Amino acid sequence: MDKAATTEKPEFNPTLASTAVGMLERFGVVVLGVLLLLVVPLSLDVFRLGLAAKYLCFAFPAVGIVLIWGYGGILSLGQGMFFGMGSYMMAMFLKLESAANPDSSSGTALSAFFGAAGLPDFMVWNSIEELPWFWEPFHHVWITIPAIIILPPLVAFILGYVNFRNRVGGVYFTIVTLAIAAIMAIVIIGQQGYTGGINGITDFKTFMGLDLDNDTAKYVMYFITVVLLLLAVLVGRFILKSLLGRVLVAIRDQEDRARFSGYDSAMFKAFVFAVGALFASVGGAMFTIQVGLASPSLVGIVPSIEMVIYAAVGGRLSLIGAVYGAFLVNGAKTFFSENFVEYWTYFIGALYVFVVMFLPLGLAGILDKLRDVGKRSG
């Protein structure tokens, strides 16, 4: 936003700005990497670093949304469900690890009292006596991690392919995603004994023996998040630079023509939707490890729409923009929630309308304009 303000200053030098913009564009990933790997960890205390880590987790679904919405032309208002799947699968693993640990405070004494040692505390409170079958696999990290990577994209692929093949697209598909995200949140809240209900799943102590409250662990997890996020951006960039990226744009703009160019457009759309789900899921898993929570409030419609707003603010055609968008909007959210909690939803709604009406290409669009100005006068 302050970049837009600079344009109005009389001493503004377009040539200089265009070089800066060119640099940012060309070395965007490097700049982002330096910022996240050096500047942020060196300048923030552990508490603020934790906040940054949380914001970065929301950048994952936003990067995915750039791919599926910006380039695939599919507006999903249900990315929260994939974020939630990753988040809950990780939470199930962490919860079982905590419950199995005799030193943990998470209801072990209580569980032992009820003769249900190893059972998550909220199950004990809900009189569930035996671990449900779908919790069993999450005893093992080597099932949990592949499940986080494979299941959400698989669900997304099937959901996408079935709909796209039957020519359910555009706003109709958007409504389908919205509905499923809402259903998932409702089911999680309703099945308290199996899911922790409205409180979500929380109170984890360790991840594979690593004490999560420890500062070192926080730094380690932060760096893992950054590396995964940069990887997601690079994978996204690889896809967009390949012929597949051009086919996606072709399908977005002229789906009929693309079919008559011999492409199974439903397959391509389902593929990119699955990639978006993968990113969201990884973001959700990293969120749960670092924030110590899996909650239905991150699954439903409102968080799903917020994720779209991160991408819209950053610029829906810019993978890197999505990271800045997620960071800025979440930063603003923290600020607002600390000061005027009740206005946050109004603010985010107004922000969305503003971006769609005046900045259709988001912050990245401002950069483009600056560069054009530079070109014209330089």
Added chain:
Amino acid sequence: MSKILTVSDLTVSFDGFKAVDDLSFSVNREELRTVIGPNGAGKTTLLDMICGKTKPTHGSIKFKDLELSKMVEYQITRAGVGRKFQTPSIYQDLTVFENLEISSPTERSVFGALFFEHTSESRRKIESVAERISLQGQLKTKAGKLSHGQKQWLEIGLLLMQEPDLLLLDEPVAGMSARERELTAELLNDIATGRSLVVIEHDMVFVKMIAQTVTVLHQGKVLAEGSMDEVQNDERVIEVYLGR
């Protein structure tokens, strides 16, 4: 001469209205067939059914050994049928080069496209097609910035990249200047060698430039078929169409 396309007893009805009614016709290999007829005669609907855009109510469409009425668009395209629409249908946001590139039949699967790399041969093919449609100087131009006539040619170029055996063209000179028309006629005659074409056209001057065999449709049925001269002198054709 062997047939490449045989349409038999083809019918499609939209809410009881039969746009194409029990129609049969066939196209030979390497033939350029022109289809004319008044508005609402079912010309575009016929092409829509051949290329899979519209499903026939009944009847059969045989292309080589394949029954097209049971296949979906991308399968029909891959089998060797190319379709040009009435309004130029190209990828506005991609450059001329990229438009041609993604129309090449080599990489149509998701992972094929993801790991596709150009060879000097694939580049040459794109350049030679660009030359044939007179856009060799505009490979890096976004297709949306081309003139209307150039967009029409680009769409023909997309089809050339596909190397179809049967090319379906719906009013390829609509909205073109006289000069562009002539060039397009040359282009089509040039393209026709080695493949079969079905061209729908309203513009009789243009039809005379390209026509070998003409099929006249009227109310979803074949009214007459033959050379341009024969058709022009056919009483029934004059009555419904030419003599207006």
